[in-house]
Amino acid sequence: MNLIYEKMYAYEERIKENISIKVQLLFTAIFLLVSVTVYLARFLDFSIKPGVAYVIVVFIVLVLMMTAISAYFNCKAFSGSEFNRMPYATKIQEYYEGQVQYNKEVEIYNASVSEDEAFTLIDPKNETEAFIGRALSACATHNALVNEKRSRLVFKAFVCCLLSCVPLVLASFIFVAYDMDTSSPRKEFSIRDRHVAAQLARLTEEVAARSASSTVTALENRTTLLEQALIHKPDETMTKPEKADAAESKPKPEPPTKPSAPLSRMTYDDASGASSRSSK
Known part of the structure; x- marks a missing residue:
């Protein structure tokens, strides 16, 4: 048993x-x-x-x-x-x-x-x-x-x-x-990642800030150039009239006369070899 x-x-x-x-x-x-x-x-x-x-x-x-x-x-x-x-x-x-x-x-x-x-x-x-x-x-x-x-x-x-x-x-x-999956590739939207979205928003703000600062710098440079151009432009305009006035106040010279042709001369030879010249 x-x-x-x-x-x-x-x-x-x-x-x-x-x-x-x-x-x-x-x-x-x-x-x-x-x-x-x-x-x-x-x-x-x-x-x-x-x-x-x-x-x-x-x-x-x-x-x-x-x-x-x-x-x-x-x-x-x-x-x-x-x-x-x-x-x-x-x-x-x-x-x-x-x-x-x-x-x-x-x-x-x-x-x-x-x-x-x-x-x-x-x-x-x-x-x-x-x-x-x-x-x-x-x-x-x-x-x-x-x-x-x-x-x-x-x-x-x-x-x-x-x-x-x-x-x-x-x-x-x-x-x-019925395609009820939120992560389906056939959907027009996707799942939002908050961390990634925050990083993208921060990057966008940084790019916008940098572009704005570069735009402001470019505008400042252009303004400086325009100011310099405006400062130097009146001097040029002032100097040009002065030159014109000086040219107007100076008397005009007499017109030149055409030179005349020289006169011909008769030359006589003497026995001693000297020459006596007389002009007619």
Whole structure:
């Protein structure tokens, strides 16, 4: 019988491990459902079709409610269960040695009393095997009851998780069919990043301030040039009339006379070689 009890105990241990694996898988499924639901809620657009958006909100609420119930049952199946375990091997060895010592004490006691008052010796091996059989039977029975309870909780959690997929699928279909995503590239607007917008506004102000300062500097330079031009222009206008007046006050020179041609001269030669010239 101990062999049968041992197999039943090991079977319940495997059932316990399988249930733990199912619980972990359900936690993963719940996390995925919540992630998709949060995405739908986060990027849901209310500006274009608010009626459709409110329908999606109703489905989102249903999904969150069902996933919350599923997580509650799954948490109860995951924790709070107590399983019976076999005693430690050292404890069983101590129990066996205690029976051997008991037989020794019984022999000493029986030697000092009559047969009517004597105690019967026990078989330590049979007693230990019987104890192990009782322990295995009690542990296997208790663990089976606990596994049945956990299985029912896991089943409820799985049903709630499966039911939450129905409104999630409907919400996702409507979300995609009506293009309710605020970050969709087909929308004429995009999500506004406040930090980026603030940086752009600050950069625009700096560019405007620099351009304004450069414009003011250019205007000042032009004004300076005009002032300098106006300062030097009257001097030129004043000097020109003075030159004209000076030219008018100066007397005109006499007109030049054409020079006349020189007169011809007759030359006479004397005997001495001197020449006497006379002009006619």
